Amino acid sequence: MSRLLNIQILEKYSGRIDKVLSEIYPEFTRSFIQKQIEDNNLKVNGKIIPAKYKVKLNDMIEFSIPAPKQIETLAQNISIDIVYEDMDIVIVNKSQGMVVHPSAGHDDGTLVNALLHHCKGNLSGINGEIRPGIVHRIDKDTSGLLMVAKNDRAHLYLSNLLKEHNIxxxxxxxxxxxxxxxxxxxxxxxxxxxxxxxxxxxxxxxxxxxxxxxxxxxxxxxxxxxxxxxxxxxxxxxxxxxxxxxxxxxxxxxxxxxxxxxxxxxxxxxxVLGFTHPSTLEDMYFENELPVYxxxxxxxxxxx
CATH class of the missing domain: 3.30.2350.10 (Pseudouridine synthase)
Structure with a gap:
């Protein structure tokens, strides 16, 4: 079932709506937003808008997020370091050299492939089939702590914390x-x-x-x-x-x-990674050891 987001532009943003929404909600790519405009899943002030629409102060945006498609990215039994896990989140200590999600030249062997196996496919679907559960990324050759969302509610909550610089x-x-x-x-x-x-x-x-x-x-x-x-x-x-x-x-x-x-x-x-838990509202704090390299x-x- 699709979900409806109601967003009012209360700050002065400039530019096309796909650019602005991707700034407000980093979990939504510009191409994803453009696709929703094409499919009439996005309205401004109750009206269908063109792809090049530029936002204005006090615009009311209705954003219908379609139900996530069945994830087709291959689940692979790859060893990963799980620091913490519950019904909402997974904290992973990513190794240097591991790609976070599939992309050109990296079809498999990624953290997402490993997570799909570990979590039995129970990851948020907001970012679609390629980046399920991924709230934020770190570079392939950067090691360390990464948070992953297991459902859409947790994903949106954590993304909002990121947007508000509260992580x-x-x-x-x-x-x-x-x-x-x-x-x-x-x-x-x-x-x-x-x-x-x-x-x-x-x-x-x-x-x-x-x-x-x-x-x-x-x-x-x-x-x-x-x-x-x-x-x-x-x-x-x-x-x-x-x-x-x-x-x-x-x-x-x-x-x-x-x-x-x-x-x-x-x-x-x-x-170090610290944030408020999406369900319990408990302050979570994680600090790991430096890797051997x-x-x-x-x-x-x-x-x-």
Whole structure:
């Protein structure tokens, strides 16, 4: 059965409705929203609107979310590290190198394939067949904590927490250069690069992004830092740290061409995840150990 969302635009958003809705609800892709417009599942002020409609203040949007289709992505018996699980959520400690969901060139072997087997298909269907349960993502070569929704209600609740910046997300990273200040805040807008659509960059016309860093240790030519996300833009930490002259060690996209120890994957680990539970409203807090690959790099740096 489909569900109806009623959304009133109370803030000043500009642009096409697919862009605005994807900003308000990150779990909805622009292509998904466009499909709902084509299927007449979306109305503004009670009327069918064209795909290029631009939102206005006080617009009332009626958004009918169709019932999720039967998930066809292959369930695979792949070992994953489950940190916590109940009827609403799963917290996973993703390993470095694992892709979160199927995409071009990654048809299987992903975290979603593993979750479909582990959860017997009981995952939220808001993001369709390819990304069931996925509330937020981390890059393939970033390790660490990731939350997954097992039903649509939990998914929408957690997505709203993300939108309101009410989820604690702390990462550990090793960056090039010795950072002088013990703490700092980076506030630079980020958007996709026009020249290379696979990369993100700093731009005055980009979306607001904020990262806080704290130095944990300093080595000869590198720094071990903790980074707190206040927003969750694609590649935010990698882009922000590069923008202040401290790219991540091993980052193949934003870092140096040749890295210490021959690394070809960024040293970035999602270490802390905190949020309010969608059903019990209990404060949940998870913190994991650094993975072996990360500890080994720190040991090498201490001995240089």
């Amino acid at each position: 604690v997300r702390k990462y550990h990273a090793i960056v090039y250069g010795v950072i002088k200040d013990d703490t700092g805040v980076i506030e630079k807008p980020i958007q996709r690069c026009q020249q290379d659509r696979k990369k993100m960059g700093i731009s005055e016309t980009g979306r607001f992004a904020k990262t806080e860093y704290k130095v944990l240790d300093r080595f000869r030519d590198t720094t071990y830092v903790e980074l707190t996300l206040f927003t969750g833009r694609t590649h935010q930490i990698r882009v922000h740290m590069t923008s202040i002259g401290h790219p991540l060690v091993g980052d193949p996209v934003y870092g140096r061409k040749k890295h210490l120890f021959g690394l070809d994957k960024q040293t970035l680990h999602a270490k 990360f500890k080994n790099i720190i040991d090498k740096l201490k001995n240089m």
